[in-house]
Amino acid sequence: MHRFANPARFLRAAQLVLPWSAGLTVALLAAGLYLGLLGSPADYQQGETVRIMYVHVPSAWMGLFVYSNMAIASAVALIWKHPLADVVAKASAPVGAGFTFVCLVTGALWGKPMWGTWWAWDARLTSMLILLFLYLGHMALVNAFDDPTRGAKAGAVLALAGFVNVPIIKYSVDWWNTLHQPASVTRVGMPAVDPAMLTPLLLMGLAFTTFFVTLLILRVRSELAATKIRAIRMVQVHGG
Amino acid sequence: MRRFVEIVRRDLRLALRQGSDSVMVVTFFVLTVVLFPFGIGPEVNILERVSAGILWVVALLASMLSLDRLFQADYEDGSLELLALTPTPLGVVVAAKVVAHWLTTGLPLIVAAPVLAVLLHMNADGFGVLLIAMALGTPTLSLIGSIGAALVLGARRGGVLLSLLVLPLYVPVLIFGVGAVDAAVQGFESQAQLLVMGAILLAALPLAPWASAAALRQALE
Amino acid sequence: MDGVLGMGGYAAYVWPAYGITAVVMLGLLITSLREMRKNESQLAALKQAHPRRRARAEEGQS
Numbered sequence: 376m377h378r379f380a381n382p383a384r385f386l387r388a389a390q391l392v393l394p395w396s397a398g399l400t401v402a403l404l405a406a407g408l409y410l411g412l413l414g415s416p417a418d419y420q421q422g423e424t425v426r427i428m429y430v431h432v433p434s435a436w437m438g439l440f441v442y443s444n445m446a447i448a449s450a451v452a453l454i455w456k457h458p459l460a461d462v463v464a465k466a467s468a469p470v471g472a473g474f475t476f477v478c479l480v481t482g483a484l485w486g487k488p489m490w491g492t493w494w495a496w497d498a499r500l501t502s503m504l505i506l507l508f509l510y511l512g513h514m515a516l517v518n519a520f521d522d523p524t525r526g527a528k529a530g531a532v533l534a535l536a537g538f539v540n541v542p543i544i545k546y547s548v549d550w551w552n553t554l555h556q557p558a559s560v561t562r563v564g565m566p567a568v569d570p571a572m573l574t575p576l577l578l579m580g581l582a583f584t585t586f587f588v589t590l591l592i593l594r595v596r597s598e599l600a601a602t603k604i605r606a607i608r609m610v611q612v613h614g615g
Numbered sequence: 616m617r618r619f620v621e622i623v624r625r626d627l628r629l630a631l632r633q634g635s636d637s638v639m640v641v642t643f644f645v646l647t648v649v650l651f652p653f654g655i656g657p658e659v660n661i662l663e664r665v666s667a668g669i670l671w672v673v674a675l676l677a678s679m680l681s682l683d684r685l686f687q688a689d690y691e692d693g694s695l696e697l698l699a700l701t702p703t704p705l706g707v708v709v710a711a712k713v714v715a716h717w718l719t720t721g722l723p724l725i726v727a728a729p730v731l732a733v734l735l736h737m738n739a740d741g742f743g744v745l746l747i748a749m750a751l752g753t754p755t756l757s758l759i760g761s762i763g764a765a766l767v768l769g770a771r772r773g774g775v776l777l778s779l780l781v782l783p784l785y786v787p788v789l790i791f792g793v794g795a796v797d798a799a800v801q802g803f804e805s806q807a808q809l810l811v812m813g814a815i816l817l818a819a820l821p822l823a824p825w826a827s828a829a830a831l832r833q834a835l836e
Numbered sequence: 837m838d839g840v841l842g843m844g845g846y847a848a849y850v851w852p853a854y855g856i857t858a859v860v861m862l863g864l865l866i867t868s869l870r871e872m873r874k875n876e877s878q879l880a881a882l883k884q885a886h887p888r889r890r891a892r893a894e895e896g897q898s
Contacts, residue, residue, distance in 0.1 A: 422844045422845075422846060423843040424849055426843070427853040473863075476860060477856065481853040481856065484856075485849065508779075508782070508783040509783050515779055515780075516770070516780060519770035519772065519773075519776055520770055525769065525836075529770075532766060533766055535826070536826050540787075543815065544783070544786050544787055546787075547787035548790070550794070551794065554794065590864055590865065590868050593868040593872050596872050596876070597874075600872070600876045600878070600879045601875045604875065607879075607882050
């Protein structure tokens, strides 16, 4: 971890990774979309709507993965005072929120034909909704301070507090959901995943992951440049 | 420990001198709950069905009302910095302030809740469990809230931001609080829900002051 | 062709799902790229304008 402590070294490493992650994203996305939309069978129960799964499920994975990633970065930032970790956590949040939002909207678009309603208080969807609120809170907090470093540090504490809470929220929402099983909603769970569906699903999941890596590199570079700009301005104000 | 009691007393004295805090929180609680029958109609069975949910949701909002002042005044006049310089661990300071917050908001809410439960036609079987659940839940709300209150120190629009941060974290307390009361009203055991609430409280008891202390240290840097 | 575009009668759900995913992802990509370009070019301009202060600034930042 400490090998990347130096932002300059990170930038060099990022420069090497970026073409690969971007290229892989395009390739995986092409393969995943082809198999998902053309090369896989429709589900015998859900028909063609099952194809929504190939964007819905990977974005749910990413929503959770990015939050975990943020929490790990925040822990590193708090424990080792690592300057880059703060930046990574801050840069991740909007991306994670984007994935979570996509998961919710595609869930609604899947729910309408399958459940007959846009929104069911299904345990998974409800947990994702709360996750979205956690992301939004984090983003609001990070941007609420005049001093960006203070915002990043506050964000780190919040991300960790939220991360500890996520399993508790998940558990309580699951419990609450079994208690109030809505009678009108016929529950169509995840289809028993056919291998022909598993391949595009995994491909899309990988594509989303490499896409996240690509975005993260771009956003961290942007943040690092912004930090340097602020530093130069500070020197101008105080030294000039 | 002596410092702990001292801080609790000091905060209570300050709250009592300003006087209005507890009264305002309870007034908000009562007023908001009373709005619901106007919103959903006075039918007894409907009100009875939603009474536990209304009481808990409004209790969450009410306990959040005074949160932004948990550290704000001490932060602005610099006494928080003095508290941080004393040998007492900052976590203990936070815990003391949380206790004072709970005594001035959580406790009055618990006292007011049964009266409001009567207004909402809650089944009398639920009253006992409502009191226990609120006794277990409101301290958790104050504890989790202290993290949010510490984080927003010095932020723009701290008050609104605080609710955005804290409300999602309140969800488990809400779910099990309502679940316990609903179970009791319908004649079931609510021990399991109360045990979960107790467990959440026990987990929040050391963790929340620790996290708040970390956030306070950042604010004081 | 109808089979793919028609999505067995569910086109109104499947295509918007993919469309919204694409819009959000592209939106993130474009804003991130634009932000990065803006910041990096601004930084380059600042460095050019104040070449001597560059070292000091980077010292203060790390």
